[in-house]
Amino acid sequence: MVAVLGYVQVGFGQDAGTGAQANQKKPPVQEKNVDSKGSQTAPGQIATPSDFVIGASDVLNVNVWKEPEISQSVVVRPDGKISLPLIGELLVSGLTPVQAQTLLANKLQSILTNPQVTVTVTEIRSRMVSITGEVVKPGAYPLLVPTTILQLITNAGGLGQFANKKGIFVLRTVDGKQQRIPFNYSRVIKGEKPEQNILLYPGDTVVVP
Incomplete structure (x- = not known):
């Protein structure tokens, strides 16, 4: 009888642990579209070459998961910088969108735990x-x-x-x-x-x- 109870308790503990892991929230996977050339774009993003560099007047969408205060659409100023809450000014002109999101994620490391950042180009005005x-x-x-x-x-x-x-x-x-x-x-x-x-x-x- 004792052995049976012990078995039930261990099994219950495993189920509970599995359930906790299943209920743990993860950053949502952003949907992407694939064009005829194989380039992937998220909704609202325009297709850009992988080596496209950001320039003045370009419009960017900055998305930080679970941080609506920081997530917003911004226009690159003539000096090549953008301004975001909690971060201040960032020089993004001359960077690719991937480089810009890496820079932004590094800046957020001191404020957030494991920040999930996405930077996309929604309007090209520099070129x-x-x-x-x-x-x-x-x-x-x-x-x-x-x-x-x-x-x-x-x-x-x-x-x-x-x-x-x-x-x-x-x-x-x-x-x-x-x-x-x-x-x-x-x-x-x-x-x-x-x-x-x-x-x-x-x-x-x-x-x-």
Whole structure:
């Protein structure tokens, strides 16, 4: 009888321990979407290359598990810094999102126990190019990968019906001075002027008259 009771007590203790472990809360697993190129993005996050670096005016979503006071959307200031409660200012310009969340987690070590931090880019404003005039979808486009004039025209849906294919140009500011770089669409697509199909820089504007 004693042996039976002892067996029941041990078994009960094991069940209780297992139940305690099962009820222990863990940080939620964030859902991710996979695009056609295999890049994973969380809801609200835009797809960025793994080597994308944060710049001024970019919008970041900072999420610290179970810390709503710190978790918020922030805009990177012109000096490359963001401000967060309990932490103060952090220089994030020039870092990848992964590097930024590591920096943030290290800063929180003295305040929180094992902080779970996620930093995602929700809006890119630091690396933008624009296209205006006779294209299907004029506007500003994020410069996530090296992009030529032809590629931007394609991204903008192609030329409009009345586009002046020989009069396209790029406006670029260098050392405070604006340059006008010609682009003859008709000759470039024929392979006659490949050197005109230059890579675009952040801040460039392609004008299609």
